[in-house]
Amino acid sequence: MGALNREQKDMEEQSAKHKVVHYPQKKNKVKRNESLKSNAIAWAFLFPFMLLYVWFMLYPIIQGFFTSLTTGSFGMAREFSGLDNYVRLLSDQAFWQSLWNTVYFVLISTPTIVIFGLILALIVNAKLKGTTFLRSAFFMPYMLSISVMASIWVFILQPYTGFLNAILGQLGVSEEIFWLGNEHLAWISILVATLWWTLGFNMVLFLAGLQDISEEMYEAADIDGASAWAKFWHITLPSLKGVVTLVVILQSVASFKLFGQPWLMTGGGPGDATRPLVQYIYELGFIQWDPGYASAVSYVLFGVMAIFAAIQYKLLVKKEG
Amino acid sequence: MEKHRKPFNYKKLIVYIISYFFAFIMLVPLVWMVVTSFKPEGSVVTVIGELIQPPFTLDSYFKVNDTSEIWRWTANSVFVGAVQTAGTLLVSSLAAFAISRIPFKGKNFVFLIILAGLMVPVEATIVPLFSMIADLGWVNTFQALILPGIALPLGVLILKQFYDSIPTELVEAAKMDGASLFTIWYKIFLPLSRTSMAALAIFVFVQSWNNFLWPLLVATDASMMTLPVGIPTFQSAFATDLSVPMAANVIGSVPALIIFLIFQKHIIQGITMTGIK
Numbered sequence: 001m002g003a004l005n006r007e008q009k010d011m012e013e014q015s016a017k018h019k020v021v022h023y024p025q026k027k028n029k030v031k032r033n034e035s036l037k038s039n040a041i042a043w044a045f046l047f048p049f050m051l052l053y054v055w056f057m058l059y060p061i062i063q064g065f066f067t068s069l070t071t072g073s074f075g076m077a078r079e080f081s082g083l084d085n086y087v088r089l090l091s092d093q094a095f096w097q098s099l100w101n102t103v104y105f106v107l108i109s110t111p112t113i114v115i116f117g118l119i120l121a122l123i124v125n126a127k128l129k130g131t132t133f134l135r136s137a138f139f140m141p142y143m144l145s146i147s148v149m150a151s152i153w154v155f156i157l158q159p160y161t162g163f164l165n166a167i168l169g170q171l172g173v174s175e176e177i178f179w180l181g182n183e184h185l186a187w188i189s190i191l192v193a194t195l196w197w198t199l200g201f202n203m204v205l206f207l208a209g210l211q212d213i214s215e216e217m218y219e220a221a222d223i224d225g226a227s228a229w230a231k232f233w234h235i236t237l238p239s240l241k242g243v244v245t246l247v248v249i250l251q252s253v254a255s256f257k258l259f260g261q262p263w264l265m266t267g268g269g270p271g272d273a274t275r276p277l278v279q280y281i282y283e284l285g286f287i288q289w290d291p292g293y294a295s296a297v298s299y300v301l302f303g304v305m306a307i308f309a310a311i312q313y314k315l316l317v318k319k320e321g
Numbered sequence: 322m323e324k325h326r327k328p329f330n331y332k333k334l335i336v337y338i339i340s341y342f343f344a345f346i347m348l349v350p351l352v353w354m355v356v357t358s359f360k361p362e363g364s365v366v367t368v369i370g371e372l373i374q375p376p377f378t379l380d381s382y383f384k385v386n387d388t389s390e391i392w393r394w395t396a397n398s399v400f401v402g403a404v405q406t407a408g409t410l411l412v413s414s415l416a417a418f419a420i421s422r423i424p425f426k427g428k429n430f431v432f433l434i435i436l437a438g439l440m441v442p443v444e445a446t447i448v449p450l451f452s453m454i455a456d457l458g459w460v461n462t463f464q465a466l467i468l469p470g471i472a473l474p475l476g477v478l479i480l481k482q483f484y485d486s487i488p489t490e491l492v493e494a495a496k497m498d499g500a501s502l503f504t505i506w507y508k509i510f511l512p513l514s515r516t517s518m519a520a521l522a523i524f525v526f527v528q529s530w531n532n533f534l535w536p537l538l539v540a541t542d543a544s545m546m547t548l549p550v551g552i553p554t555f556q557s558a559f560a561t562d563l564s565v566p567m568a569a570n571v572i573g574s575v576p577a578l579i580i581f582l583i584f585q586k587h588i589i590q591g592i593t594m595t596g597i598k
């Protein structure tokens with residue numbers, strides 16, 4: 001804008017000097033028209049995306065905030081209640097339990113996925129015979145839909161008729177284990193099912209990282225007589241820092257949104273021992289029909305993830321810088 | 322490795338054993354699903370010896386076919402996934418082109434708003450989103466299943482980054498020839514970004530295929546359900562008889578597994594590109 005004004009002034013001065021009044025103004029007009037035209041075209045290109053984006057993303061976010069300040073059942077008149085819903089949160093045991101459940105899952109799933117994802121990637125990268133087969137075997141579970149995945153595991157894990165207990169029985173375990181009925185075992189079951197389902201995805205990310213490491217570094221280490229372990233520790237791991245950060249971010253974001261696995265495998269139980277935050281939002285909103293309170297809990301999820309993203313962004317920038 | 326020739330490489334053997342053991346563990350649930358689905362109803366599926374011996378039958382598949390709307394759910398899933406993918410590619414490439422190549426007022430602000438969307442979990446907006454859909458009378462419609470997933474910030478980000486790398490000379494030359502911006506987008510940018518678009522397409526389709534929470538909310542009518550929502554509804558009637566639920570699982574997985582086997586390379590490339598950015 002400033003530059004344009006200056007240009008205009010210069011032109012006016014010049015035109016005054018040369019006593020040509022019309023020509024520069026005309027040129028200026030053309031310029032302004034061009035920028036208007038450019039704006040119009042840009043918005044024509046942006047319009048379809050922005051329409052859907054504002055409609056289904058920005059508007060619900062803002063609407064959700066206002067809803068969180070009200071009380072009243074779905075479809076009923078809403079009453080402004082200020083921060084009441086947020087105050088209610090503080091003393092809501094079920095809310096804290098579900099928040100902890102979500103954080104707990106993030107804490108147990110992220111490191112295990114990083115470790116096992118890396119192991120699988122190393123296997124596929126090791127140039128063994130049958131690498132294509134191995135890669136397919138590791139990746140295939142990721143192609144299943146969440147319901148198929150959950151149903152396979154529920155039927156494998158269920159007592160009396162489940163596959164796992166039958167095998168354990170044949171191995172001499174006489175006790176009937178209720179994998180999904182015990183608080184700790186239920187979490188282990190959800191974790192194992194999630195690992196089985198998503199390791200292939202993370203393996204692919206690690207694989208890309210492994211293939212970016214230059215062969216020369218390993219060759220140099222070979223000349224120095226480095227052991228395989230030393231090579232892994234001093235070359236492979238440091239080179240994978242970026243990918244590890246990425247997997248940690250993707251995985252923790254996915255784990256914060258945990259819903260399908262407990263919903264389909266344990267129903268959040270036993271009790272509410274495996275009920276994550278998203279399921280609590282779902283139940284508040286669509287079973288108890290309390291959209292105001294559900295929106296307040298949604299905003300907590302939103303806030304927790306934003307804080308988390310900020311921390312990770314800082315770590316990422318630090319690592320790359 | 323060829324440098325040190327030993328009579329027998331124990332280390333390598335251990336690596337092989339571990340690798341194939343992992344592959345075995347990963348495949349067992351899948352193989353179990355497939356084998357169980359072919360067993361007659363009510364047969365013992367917990368003893369491995371009996372599990373892998375005949376009789377095998379297609380009865381469970383017929384039963385799934387007769388008593389569920391699984392083909393309808395498959396068609397719904399494919400349709401929703403395909404339209405969502407096409408829609409996302411179209412709107413995000415148009416938007417990415419504008420942000421990358423057309424000067425306009427407020428560009429930085431628009432881009433910032435789109436980037437901010439990367440951090441918003443859709444799960445946190447389901448309550449207001451659903452009440453909006455309900456107010457529109459869109460529950461149990463395709464537009465409710467499809468439209469909210471189309472404007473994907475990640476799509477704009479990936480394509481913008483690729484568009485930024487296309488040389489300006491190419492655009493200038495086309496402008497000299499009198500090409501409009503739309504022509505430039507359509508004739509130059511779209512064909513050049515084929516790889517990024519394919520990666521994005523796979524990402525969007527897999528996400529849509531696996532989407533669970535949103536269809537669970539808006540598709541309550543059996544004829545509108547997608548596979549992830551329909552399958553558990555159907556299976557909930559079976560507790561101890563495993564062959565019918567497993568047959569439903571197999572049918573529900575076949576399209577995705579076929580896609581995987583055909584496009585394996587592209588899928589893996591796609592994950593790498595969309596993941597690593």
